[in-house]
Amino acid sequence: MTNISFVREKPLPQLPPPITESTTIGWIRKNLFSGWLSTLLTIFSVYFLYICLKDFIPWAYGGNWSAGSIRECLDTNPDVACFSVIGARWRQLLFGFYPYEEYWRPILTFILLFVSVTPILSRRFAKYFWISLIYPGLAVWLLWGGSVWPVFSIYLAFVFSGLGFYIARNQFKLSTGLSLMIAVISLIVFYLFLASPFVSLFKYILPINLVVIESMQFGGFLLSMIIGFSGIAASFPIGILLALGRQSDLPLVKMICVGFIEFIRGVPLITLLFVASVLLNYFLPPGTSFDIIVRVIIMVTIFSAAYMAEVIRGGLAALPVGQHEASAALGLSYWQSQRLIIMPQALKISIPGIVNTFIGLFKDTTLVSIISLMDPVGLASMIRAHRNWNGIYWELYVAVGLMFFVCCFGMSQYSQYLERKLKTDNS
Amino acid sequence: MSSVKLPVEKFKLGMLLGDTRYRSTTVQVIAFIIFVAVVFWLVDNTVKNLALLGKDVDFSFLWMRAGYDINQRLIPYTNDSTHGRAALVGILNTLLVAFIGCIIATIIGVFVGILRLSKNWIVAKLMAVYIEGFRNIPVLLWIVMIFALLTEFTPAPKAFRGANPEASMILFESTAITNRGTYFPNPIWGDGSIYLILTFIISLIAIFFFRRYARTLQEETGKALPKFWISLGLLLIPSIVVYFLSGSPVTLEYPYLKGFNFKDGIYIRNSFIALTLALSLYTSAFIAEIVRSGILAISKGQTEAASSLGLRPGRIMNLIILPQALRVIVPPMISNYLNLTKNSSLAIAVGYMDVRGTLGGITLNQTGRELESMLLLMGFYLCVSLLVSAVINYFNRSFQIKGL
Numbered sequence: 027m028t029n030i031s032f033v034r035e036k037p038l039p040q041l042p043p044p045i046t047e048s049t050t051i052g053w054i055r056k057n058l059f060s061g062w063l064s065t066l067l068t069i070f071s072v073y074f075l076y077i078c079l080k081d082f083i084p085w086a087y088g089g090n091w092s093a094g095s096i097r098e099c100l101d102t103n104p105d106v107a108c109f110s111v112i113g114a115r116w117r118q119l120l121f122g123f124y125p126y127e128e129y130w131r132p133i134l135t136f137i138l139l140f141v142s143v144t145p146i147l148s149r150r151f152a153k154y155f156w157i158s159l160i161y162p163g164l165a166v167w168l169l170w171g172g173s174v175w176p177v178f179s180i181y182l183a184f185v186f187s188g189l190g191f192y193i194a195r196n197q198f199k200l201s202t203g204l205s206l207m208i209a210v211i212s213l214i215v216f217y218l219f220l221a222s223p224f225v226s227l228f229k230y231i232l233p234i235n236l237v238v239i240e241s242m243q244f245g246g247f248l249l250s251m252i253i254g255f256s257g258i259a260a261s262f263p264i265g266i267l268l269a270l271g272r273q274s275d276l277p278l279v280k281m282i283c284v285g286f287i288e289f290i291r292g293v294p295l296i297t298l299l300f301v302a303s304v305l306l307n308y309f310l311p312p313g314t315s316f317d318i319i320v321r322v323i324i325m326v327t328i329f330s331a332a333y334m335a336e337v338i339r340g341g342l343a344a345l346p347v348g349q350h351e352a353s354a355a356l357g358l359s360y361w362q363s364q365r366l367i368i369m370p371q372a373l374k375i376s377i378p379g380i381v382n383t384f385i386g387l388f389k390d391t392t393l394v395s396i397i398s399l400m401d402p403v404g405l406a407s408m409i410r411a412h413r414n415w416n417g418i419y420w421e422l423y424v425a426v427g428l429m430f431f432v433c434c435f436g437m438s439q440y441s442q443y444l445e446r447k448l449k450t451d452n453s
Numbered sequence: 454m455s456s457v458k459l460p461v462e463k464f465k466l467g468m469l470l471g472d473t474r475y476r477s478t479t480v481q482v483i484a485f486i487i488f489v490a491v492v493f494w495l496v497d498n499t500v501k502n503l504a505l506l507g508k509d510v511d512f513s514f515l516w517m518r519a520g521y522d523i524n525q526r527l528i529p530y531t532n533d534s535t536h537g538r539a540a541l542v543g544i545l546n547t548l549l550v551a552f553i554g555c556i557i558a559t560i561i562g563v564f565v566g567i568l569r570l571s572k573n574w575i576v577a578k579l580m581a582v583y584i585e586g587f588r589n590i591p592v593l594l595w596i597v598m599i600f601a602l603l604t605e606f607t608p609a610p611k612a613f614r615g616a617n618p619e620a621s622m623i624l625f626e627s628t629a630i631t632n633r634g635t636y637f638p639n640p641i642w643g644d645g646s647i648y649l650i651l652t653f654i655i656s657l658i659a660i661f662f663f664r665r666y667a668r669t670l671q672e673e674t675g676k677a678l679p680k681f682w683i684s685l686g687l688l689l690i691p692s693i694v695v696y697f698l699s700g701s702p703v704t705l706e707y708p709y710l711k712g713f714n715f716k717d718g719i720y721i722r723n724s725f726i727a728l729t730l731a732l733s734l735y736t737s738a739f740i741a742e743i744v745r746s747g748i749l750a751i752s753k754g755q756t757e758a759a760s761s762l763g764l765r766p767g768r769i770m771n772l773i774i775l776p777q778a779l780r781v782i783v784p785p786m787i788s789n790y791l792n793l794t795k796n797s798s799l800a801i802a803v804g805y806m807d808v809r810g811t812l813g814g815i816t817l818n819q820t821g822r823e824l825e826s827m828l829l830l831m832g833f834y835l836c837v838s839l840l841v842s843a844v845i846n847y848f849n850r851s852f853q854i855k856g857l
Contacts, residue, residue: 033826036778057572057573057574057575058573058574058575061570064571064572065575067568067571067575068572068573068575071573071576071579072575074579085540124549174527174640233545275477276477276484277481278481278484279480279481279484282488288838288839288842289675291838292834292835292837292839293829293831293835294795294796294798294809294834296798296799296809297798297809297813297830297831300813304817304823304827305823305824305827308498308499308502308503308823308824309495309498309499310498311498311501312501312502312505314500385589389590389591389592390591391503392591392593392594393593394800396593396595396801403591403593403594403597407597419598419601420606423594423598426594427590427594427598430589430590430594431585431586431589431590434588434589434590435585435589438589
């Protein structure tokens with residue numbers, strides 16, 4: 027009797043996965059040629075890429091970096107890029123007409139920027155918050171130069187008024203409101219009576235001076251960065267206040283905030299910049315006239331504050347109502363609950379929007395070239411107007427565009443990273 | 454004997470801030486006082502400054518002779534026309550750029566946004582590069598770049614001259630792209646073209662009624678008519694038949710070279726093309742992202758449910774996904790249209806005469822009426838933007854899911 031039944035006692039050796047699933051060929055088939063439409067699209071895309079890169083790569087790769095003028099470039103090889111213009115003028119593109127021997131100042135300011143934002147971004151360094159507070163004044167002094175004492179006196183005024191608050195509060199046991207009033211009064215007193223003698227005294231005793239740089243000497247990416255960063259930093263607190271005002275129960279405050287936000291968002295930035303360059307002097311007391319960069323920063327701040335307010339309002343609206351109610355149930359006051367419960371969550375939700383606003387603002391700084399400040403786009407036209415480089419187009423535009431791209435793309439990627447890191451919900 | 458003394462509440466000044474019953478009123482009164490003070494301060498300063506300069510606020514310059522030419526105009530205008538008319542020409546030019554820009558931006562944006570979600574790796578990556586490239590470079594740079602491309606890398610009209618020209622016209626010798634602009638053939642509406650237009654309008658109405666009939670038929674009997682092909686036939690066939698019956702009334706007037714320039718045809722300036730193209734490409738990148746996120750916002754269950762009902766991918770997109778995604782897509786899309794309109798004020802970079810160029814540019818400089826011109830200019834933009842916000846609000850109200 028023969029046993030025809032068969033039981034396998036050992037497992038078969040494992041087969042490799044099918045070729046369509048694992049190998050490069052499988053990937054290509056799945057992602058590039060999965061159907062006739064996909065195949066068509068692939069062929070079309072590859073052809074398109076070929077057309078774009080066929081001329082561009084030899085043009086850019088063989089670029090001439092060492093010629094002295096566009097003539098020399100054309101004489102050497104007219105078919106390749108003349109990047110010599112960037113080699114010759116990169117300093118202008120970065121710093122404008124800032125004097126060469128003072129370049130350390132903007133560079134130092136830029137490095138210190140990262141030091142100063144660390145306490146804001148990282149909880150570990152939060153106790154060094156005073157660095158972030160000192161930074162704006164320090165940056166102004168470093169960039170524009172002059173004596174350190176006028177800037178210092180501004181900080182001293184705040185120290186003075188803080189001192190007044192502290193003494194009124196702790197020594198004389200006055201109420202918070204009265205102490206605040208005393209703080210404001212001491213601030214005004216300091217400005218009116220003590221500031222200028224103090225400044226002149228210390229200018230005499232301890233002259234710490236940097237070479238004064240005029241505003242028209244600023245330019246290039248330095249200018250974009252100054253306008254962008256100061257605009258966003260100043261617009262942030264204003265934006266928060268406007269957003270709170272817009273959500274507020276007080277009808278009058280709400281009306282003012284809505285009117286302001288809608289007005290600013292309804293007009294193009296360029297008209298506001300024209301107001302800065304043409305009209306702002308009308309609105310200020312006769313005889314006042316101040317720096318064009320400061321005027322632009324004021325307008326840019328107002329502009330981005332309105333957008334910031336809308337972004338933060340979105341964050342506030344996204345919070346569940348329970349958060350407000352819970353904080354009220356804990357007995358927190360309005361400002362306490364905003365500071366401890368609402369804002370931390372609302373701001374976290376609005377991070378992508380805030381970064382987007384900043385990216386938009388940074389790109390919009392190019393508009394100042396229209397009111398004849400020398401931002402990178404304005405500089406590109408200026409360099410092209412020079413005899414040596416008349417006829418250069420793409421090299422400059424590619425360089426400026428690339429720098430903007432790197433900054434903006436980097437920031438948007440960072441914001442996405444931050445969003446993922448701060449995500450605490452379960453989804 | 455002493456009775457229990459009820460605490461008599463006396464009004465103290467501190468209660469204005471400390472007591473919640475009074476605080477909101479106090480805050481509002483303070484806010485109002487500050488607001489009025491600031492406005493008063495600004496107005497007072499303005500009045501003083503104007504007095505110092507010997508100026509007044511006067512809008513009568515709008516009815517004075519402008520004395521400058523505008524190279525592109527949609528309504529009759531000469532340099533003898535008034536400043537007000539110049540402003541109107543500018544407004545129309547702004548709206549023209551905005552209108553055409555929005556259409557192009559929407560088409561490209563929707564296309565790119567859908568392709569970005571394609572399963573085809575190379576197409577998805579190409580679209581990502583397109584979107585990131587256009588979004589992360591300032592629009593002003595794009596405008597200037599495209600303008601440079603159009604003016605520097607296209608042939609001058611004289612290159613078309615001669616028996617063996619360096620450049621030639623494209624599209625059956627009908628369109629000339631030159632460094633001064635593009636010349637298109639101009640349709641001439643001859644006698645009898647009125648019949649053609651009438652036929653076309655009637656076909657449009659017929660299509661409308663046909664589609665309504667087809668929908669009712671499908672809902673009642675389940676029978677689906679080939680809607681697309683019949684509509685296309687209705688659109689084209691009657692018009693073509695009438696066109697030949699009435700003896701080809703519409704002819705094209707081709708541009709031709711005369712002297713140093715092209716004559717006849719429709720002439721579109723490079724400044725207009727560069728501005729419209731740059732704005733629409735830039736905005737299309739944003740629209741593409743909106744479309745993509747709108748489609749992704751629809752849960753995957755919808756697609757799965759639709760395909761379990763037996764719908765094909767094309768129909769799933771058309772009947773299930775897009776109608777739901779539109780609710781998410783449209784409001785931000787409209788605000789991007791608004792951005793495009795506002796960005797069109799960058800026309801100055803290429804010398805296109807929009808409202809900022811006429812009213813806020815030459816008129817302002819010639820008359821010295823900065824305050825009035827800027828007020829009018831801002832008023833115009835503000836009107837457009839408020840109008841658009843009203844549309845968005847209307848849309849949001851009417852398309853909200855009922856019962857939520």
